[in-house]
Amino acid sequence: MGKKKKIVLILLIVGLIVFAYFAYNYLTFIRDYATSDAVFIRSDKITNVSFKRVAGKIIKMYKKEGDFVKKGEVIAEIDPIDYQLKYDQVAKKIESLKSKREQLNIQMLKVKGELDLKKNIAEKKINYLDDEIKSLKYSIAELNQNIKQLKRDYNRFKSLYEAKAVSKRKFEDIETNLLALQKKKKSLLSKLEGLKKQKSVAEDELKIVYVEYKNIDELKKSIESLDSEIAATKNQLQDLKNLIDYCKLRAPFDGKIGKKFVEVGSVIKSGFPIYSIVDTRSLYVEVLLEETKLKGVKAGCEAEFSVDSYPDIKFKGEVEEVYPASAATYALVPRDISAGEFTKVAQRIPVRVAIKEGDLSILKVGMGGEIKIKRVN
Template identity: 45%
Template sequence: MKNKKFAAILIIVFTILLIIVYGSYIAYQRTKYAITDAVFVESNGIAYLSFKRVSGKIVKILKDEGDKVKKGDVLAELDDKDYRIELKSIQDKILSLVEKKKSLEIKKEELEKETDININVAELSLKNLEWEIKALKNKIKSLDVEINLLKKDEARFKRLLNKNLIPKRKYEDIKTKLEVERLNRKFYKEKIKALEVKRDILKENINLALSKKLLVKQLNKEIKSLVANINVLKAKKEDIDLKLKYTKLKSPVDGVIAKRFKSVGDVVSSGMPVFAVIPDNSIYILVLLEEGKLKGVKKGNKAYIKIDAYPDKEYIGVVEEINPATASKFALVPRDITAGEFTKVEQRIPVKIKIIKGDISMLKVGMGGEVKIERK
């Protein structure tokens, strides 16, 4: 009987000791660590991906929820047939205008050469003609002087002949010479007239060549207009090329597909979300720590995290940020205590923890767990 009592007392004592030890351990843990289960897996930013500047039917979905993606990976594609038809049309127009521009440039170059040559030749010929006309006019002036002298000699010789003071042959010589000089003068006059006609023709040719210069200016205007149109079409082509590029939706970051909003065959417009991607290294632990447990919690303190989904795995992190305001201050409907009604509610302080050890790829945004934050 005594042995049974003794065994019972030992069990009671052991149980009390166990409770005291466990209580002491819990008290030690509560003293050394700030412990809470208001723990959530969060991300610094979820990238909502959509097609830029293009709309249409989705013809390919290349990634699904949970898939890992690299920056630049194609996630989905739109039907680009209409854009390719438009691009082909613009390319054909550009080619046509470029050919027309080349043709006009060749025509302009040939016209410029021909015009310059014609003007130079005509101006040189005109200069020579003017000199020749001037020389002939000078000759006529000399002839006029000579004819006047011969006319006087002819009259004098005629008087002498009538008086039989000179032989008839001498008078005939003077008379013949006078006729010859008159004929020469007439010849030079006719030649001057012919040269003046030729001069007028050369002047007309120069004016014609100068009018062709105006045609060159007109061709220059047409070429400039074509260049402007070509540049406009090239800008359109670049825009279509860019739109074709945008028909392939690419991941801007390394990460994981968190959500797929659309499927093959869906019609989407520009800016409509198709995927949500959580970037790598953006996962952190958000702790809503009770204000009474904040003592000793500082930036840089170690934290030990258990996630409910993986109870056998432990993550280690450090306190990266302690929010200067309580979580309730950012609620959709913040508490209003100005009316005098007040019920004391323990406030929670958002604490951000950066994970430094553990397989982050297993974590999903929104998961819950428990954390122990060292106090210092």
């Protein structure tokens, strides 16, 4: 065998060994790892933020694309002048209603005080007249007994006088006393009638007082109506206060401005997107893995990936979930295979990978990359 043939044979053997080595390593790699270049950086929180319930002209924009924001931080403002004017008008209305209520309350207290005084006077007068009438009736009853007795004496002395058994003077004294008592009784009866009339007048006055108390009820109803109107207007005022506060757009969570949709001076409607905010703390990797590579890929599998922008920087991850349906299942225009005519292609199953290690600050939502996932038996 010539020298050249020996060299060729040696090179051939070395080549076969190298090929076998690399072939073995490749087969071992595809046995142990599932790979894909359909890799995308995603976020659980990507939100378009807008002004709630308010519309108008934007007067301030505090952030630009790429800026970080803190939860609650004011990131834009619209002109609140229209809402402020309405707020001032409603505030003045509340003050006017309160003033009116105060006047009605003063009027009610005044009327009640006057009626209470009249009621008290009328009741005292009626009680006084009741006592006077009772006393007078007692006096009349006592007088009736005396008159009755004197009448018996008068008849007895009259018979005696006619029989010349008593003197004329004695008989006349009895007659004079009887006439005096009868006259006194007539006077007391007249006085009793006058007291009864006074009592009737006092009772009528008391009835009028009770009727006038209904005016207080009407004033109370007016005050209650004002209280309800004041409460409703206060709710309206609080709502306007909220609207004024809504004129300041605040970040709903910590994150980064992904996109700015408008500029200062724009006139926008309620709900129109102003910024898109990305929560950079909730980044994850979405892998669209061919169904032929799913064997051994489960939750908990270790993963290593890089993004196309920084191919030399490696990130560590871990499979969180293998989704139960292919990406094509949710396509807006699914493939029509009812006729049985279609080209068979490997479906891609979405796999969610949590990022465990790496510099998250360089990752942007939507970035593509490559990944390898270590299979488990």
